[in-house]
Amino acid sequence: MTNNTVPFAIELRDISKRFGAVQANKDICLQVPAGTIHGIIGENGAGKSTLMSIIYGFYEADTGFIEVDGKRVDIRSSQDAIDAGIGMVHQHFMLVENFSVLENVVLGAEGGALLKGGLTAARVELQRLAKEYSLDIDVDAIVEELPVGLQQRVEILKALYRGARILILDEPTGVLTPQEADHLFRILKSLKEQGVTVLLITHKLREIMASTDNVSVMRQGEMVAHRETQHTNTQELAELMVGKKVRLTVNKDEAQPSDVFLSAKNLTQFDSQGVKRLKEVSLELRAGEILGIAGVSGNGQSELLNVLSGITPMSEGEIQFAGQTITAKAPKDAAQMRDLKMAHVPEDRHKMGLVTGFEAYEAAVLGYHNSASYNGKILMDHKAMLEECKVRMADWDVRPPNPHLKTANFSGGNQQKIVIAREVEQNPDVLLIGQPTRGVDIGAIENIHEQIVKLRDSGKAILLVSVELDEIMALSDRIIVMFDGAVVGELDAKDADERTLGLMMANAYNKEEQGVSA
Amino acid sequence: MFETLILMLDATMRVSTPLIFAALAGLYSERAGIVDIGLEGKILGSAFAAAAGAAIFGSAWIGLCFGIMASISLAMIHGFACITHRGDHIVSGVAINTIVAGLTVTLSMDWFGMGGQTPTLSGDARFLSITLPFADALADVPVIGLIYSELLSGHNILVYLAFAMVPMTFWVVYKTRFGLRLRAVGENPHAVDTAGISVAFIRYRALIVCGILCGLAGAYLSTAHNAGFLKDMSAGKGYMALAALIFGKWRPVPVLFACLLFGFLDAVAVRMQGVVLPGIGEVPVQAIEVLPYVLTVLLLAGFIGKAVGPKAIGRPYVKERA
Numbered sequence: 001m002t003n004n005t006v007p008f009a010i011e012l013r014d015i016s017k018r019f020g021a022v023q024a025n026k027d028i029c030l031q032v033p034a035g036t037i038h039g040i041i042g043e044n045g046a047g048k049s050t051l052m053s054i055i056y057g058f059y060e061a062d063t064g065f066i067e068v069d070g071k072r073v074d075i076r077s078s079q080d081a082i083d084a085g086i087g088m089v090h091q092h093f094m095l096v097e098n099f100s101v102l103e104n105v106v107l108g109a110e111g112g113a114l115l116k117g118g119l120t121a122a123r124v125e126l127q128r129l130a131k132e133y134s135l136d137i138d139v140d141a142i143v144e145e146l147p148v149g150l151q152q153r154v155e156i157l158k159a160l161y162r163g164a165r166i167l168i169l170d171e172p173t174g175v176l177t178p179q180e181a182d183h184l185f186r187i188l189k190s191l192k193e194q195g196v197t198v199l200l201i202t203h204k205l206r207e208i209m210a211s212t213d214n215v216s217v218m219r220q221g222e223m224v225a226h227r228e229t230q231h232t233n234t235q236e237l238a239e240l241m242v243g244k245k246v247r248l249t250v251n252k253d254e255a256q257p258s259d260v261f262l263s264a265k266n267l268t269q270f271d272s273q274g275v276k277r278l279k280e281v282s283l284e285l286r287a288g289e290i291l292g293i294a295g296v297s298g299n300g301q302s303e304l305l306n307v308l309s310g311i312t313p314m315s316e317g318e319i320q321f322a323g324q325t326i327t328a329k330a331p332k333d334a335a336q337m338r339d340l341k342m343a344h345v346p347e348d349r350h351k352m353g354l355v356t357g358f359e360a361y362e363a364a365v366l367g368y369h370n371s372a373s374y375n376g377k378i379l380m381d382h383k384a385m386l387e388e389c390k391v392r393m394a395d396w397d398v399r400p401p402n403p404h405l406k407t408a409n410f411s412g413g414n415q416q417k418i419v420i421a422r423e424v425e426q427n428p429d430v431l432l433i434g435q436p437t438r439g440v441d442i443g444a445i446e447n448i449h450e451q452i453v454k455l456r457d458s459g460k461a462i463l464l465v466s467v468e469l470d471e472i473m474a475l476s477d478r479i480i481v482m483f484d485g486a487v488v489g490e491l492d493a494k495d496a497d498e499r500t501l502g503l504m505m506a507n508a509y510n511k512e513e514q515g516v517s518a
Numbered sequence: 519m520f521e522t523l524i525l526m527l528d529a530t531m532r533v534s535t536p537l538i539f540a541a542l543a544g545l546y547s548e549r550a551g552i553v554d555i556g557l558e559g560k561i562l563g564s565a566f567a568a569a570a571g572a573a574i575f576g577s578a579w580i581g582l583c584f585g586i587m588a589s590i591s592l593a594m595i596h597g598f599a600c601i602t603h604r605g606d607h608i609v610s611g612v613a614i615n616t617i618v619a620g621l622t623v624t625l626s627m628d629w630f631g632m633g634g635q636t637p638t639l640s641g642d643a644r645f646l647s648i649t650l651p652f653a654d655a656l657a658d659v660p661v662i663g664l665i666y667s668e669l670l671s672g673h674n675i676l677v678y679l680a681f682a683m684v685p686m687t688f689w690v691v692y693k694t695r696f697g698l699r700l701r702a703v704g705e706n707p708h709a710v711d712t713a714g715i716s717v718a719f720i721r722y723r724a725l726i727v728c729g730i731l732c733g734l735a736g737a738y739l740s741t742a743h744n745a746g747f748l749k750d751m752s753a754g755k756g757y758m759a760l761a762a763l764i765f766g767k768w769r770p771v772p773v774l775f776a777c778l779l780f781g782f783l784d785a786v787a788v789r790m791q792g793v794v795l796p797g798i799g800e801v802p803v804q805a806i807e808v809l810p811y812v813l814t815v816l817l818l819a820g821f822i823g824k825a826v827g828p829k830a831i832g833r834p835y836v837k838e839r840a
Contacts, residue, residue, distance in 0.1 A: 056712075058837065079714030094709040096702045097829070107702050108713025110695040118695070158713075 007070025009034035009197035015064035024050040026221045037198040039208040042218030056088045057081040087159020091171040097144035149180035168199040178502030185211045205234045252453045255477035257286035261461040267317040277303040279486040285461045292476025293465040300485035301465045309344040310337040343423035347434030353419040356408035361389035363407045396421045413444030434465040483507040534781030536735040538680040540759030543731035550724035551704040551830045555611035558756025559618035564589040564736025566622035569636040569747035572643040586733030593729030604834030636747040645674040645742035676738045688770040704828030707835040761814040780810040
């Protein structure tokens with residue numbers, strides 16, 4: 001396909017962008033041949049999203065310019081990008097949820113002051129696109145009633161309907177099951193066959209290897225390498241991303257599970273709308289093991305964490321923990337659970353784990369702020385808090401080691417270390433930990449994983465909730481899969497493979513695979 | 519009995535008219551994501567400007583133009599605060615209400631020196647009743663005659679306009695490009711922005727429409743329903759329109775019925791003044807007047823269906839990237 005006489009579908013020349021003190025993009029050059037799938041990989045904060053925002057007209061570059069099909073284009077707004085034939089599928093879908101698929105597709109490209117004509121034309125055009133790219137969809141369905149995989153399809157259709165010849169996908173598989181992701185990649189292949197150029201932004205190496213023709217690696221705002229996918233491998237790309245050797249697996253010995261620390265029976269929870277979010281979940285958590293909860297985000301894992309930690313009361317069922325029986329009639333709140341030596345690292349550190357306006361040493365005692373070690377007779381003992389925070393920052397390699405810095409100003413990985421250190425250093429019997437490495441750099445991931453394994457080896461029980469299958473498989477000793485609020489499978493980590501887990505996560509393990517790919 | 523009912527419905531139409539204008543005004547604003555607690559202030563401001571204009575130029579139509587311009591200006595101030603400067607919608611709305619309440623009285627004392635009122639309007643300076651064709655001829659036909667000549671005929675042009683605005687709004691909101699973008703911008707402005715459309719421009723346009731409709735509501739109060747401006751003459755109609763908007767779940771036709779229901783309750787309240795009901799005694803007028811608000815609270819508490827407003831309402835749009 002690549003021919004030097006044919007201009008590149010898109011070419012970036014020396015793009016730089018600075019936000020205050022942060023150099024988000026520095027002298028970025030990129031050449032993407034037409035009709036290829038080009039991966040852009042890098043850690044969180046490497047500048048991938050900023051770069052794509054520049055291409056799509058959200059931001060204007062400070063210097064540099066963009067060429068499309070060999071012609072220089074001036075992209076100052078999303079409209080300019082659309083006019084240049086660039087379409088984008090955002091990580092968080094840009095859809096109006098209570099609109100139909102058809103209305104979402106025509107929004108901004110209505111083709112006249114009255115809707116009727118535009119909608120009729122769009123219906124015909126969508127049928128043609130659906131046939132051409134095998135993107136079947138019910139155009140009259142309301143978007144919020146569609147599964148995420150199909151919502152993403154609406155986004156792709158939106159771009160194609162506007163005549164996009166260059167399609168940018170930003171972290172497209174974050175919300176998909178492995179089967180939905182496979183389907184997406186099949187769609188991308190057929191788009192490529194039709195001559196569409198695809199830019200795929202991701203931090204998942206496996207996807208790059210499986211689907212792209214070329215790959216570019218970004219690190220700290222710079223483009224550090226370009227490779228042909230067939231002449232590289234996961235290890236090399238990972239090294240380029242972080243700039244040093246990394247292990248993608250966790251070193252750990254066989255688990256030595258002993259006493260049952262926590263057992264839950266038939267936990268059920270209804271939300272305020274009366275929807276059953278948690279359906280008769282039973283589980284046992286033993287000392288010295290890591291129990292992984294796998295599942296696509298939003299299938300009851302968050303509710304399970306909240307009920308176990310006492311944040312939301314259960315509706316039915318019971319928990320046996322530390323010699324106590326906790327039921328809906330005899331509940332315990334989060335503080336009481338803490339006193340029973342249960343620690344909780346919430347899934348969302350910004351919403352639940354930290355007060356981002358607090359200084360690090362204040363955030364480091366949240367939840368334990370009444371403990372005697374932080375209090376004098378009347379006032380809080382700030383000196384003791386500061387001292388302890390300094391020690392922890394050194395132990396956990398929090399950077400910068402400044403207890404007076406506001407938590408909002410730490411990077412994601414360092415914020416997470418502050419939260420995990422706070423919980424682990426209280427020496428809990430049971431640690432509930434949700435998405436421990438979401439938005440965390442690879443270097444910090446390794447560190448956090450090591451600490452979790454260390455805690456397990458000291459005889460504690462750990463319940464790990466993560467939507468990253470790699471993480472679940474690397475850390476867990478036993479894996480439970482949740483779907484639609486219920487436990488749909490349990491297996492030993494040794495027997496787990498991605499395909500089995502993926503099928504379980506889509507609740508299709510016992511069914512034929514054909515029912516899954518829709 | 520039938521005649522009483524017709525008379526009460528006739529009163530309902532007259533009382534509902536400003537509510538319909540204002541509630542539809544709120545509909546455009548809130549569907550675009552801008553909370554408009556300032557309906558009240560816009561109505562009052564327009565009522566004053568319309569009455570003053572009509573008094574000076576002797577024409578209700580010129581008064582109406584002044585009323586609409588005053589109301590649009592207030593809407594633009596709200597837009598400048600909420601859209602351009604991402605201010606708090608409630609604070610801006612309350613500020614407008616407060617300023618207008620004081621400013622109208624102050625200006626009218628200065629200009630007219632009549633203790634905060636405008637001169638009494640008469641003749642062309644007011645919108646007068648229109649008698650529909652054959653109304654007099656049909657007046658004596660039983661049932662139909664009463665309905666046609668009492669209920670339907672004999673209102674001023676603004677009453678008919680208010681009712682015509684309902685299908686008009688329905689058409690605009692659901693059948694036009696502007697309507698689609700309006701609804702989208704109140705639900706998910708990011709989707710609109712990424713589709714290459716300016717969020718601010720749509721919101722400003724929605725506020726202009728809102729200003730025009732509030733202007734009509736205010737002009738109706740001072741130059742059609744009454745004959746001049748009185749201090750605080752909007753008397754909470756803006757808030758009641760907001761209640762009707764929520765009660766009608768931000769949809770044009772249900773909003774019309776909510777306005778009619780609230781208007782009817784108002785007409786009942788007037789009728790019940792001093793009437794002693796057998797077994798109950800005299801019902802205080804306030805007990806009926808409070809019903810629209812009680813009903814709205816019950817609705818919001820989830821006893822009567824569910825009121826789900828536009829999702830992005832009240833939140834300033836900030837172009838942000840994770």
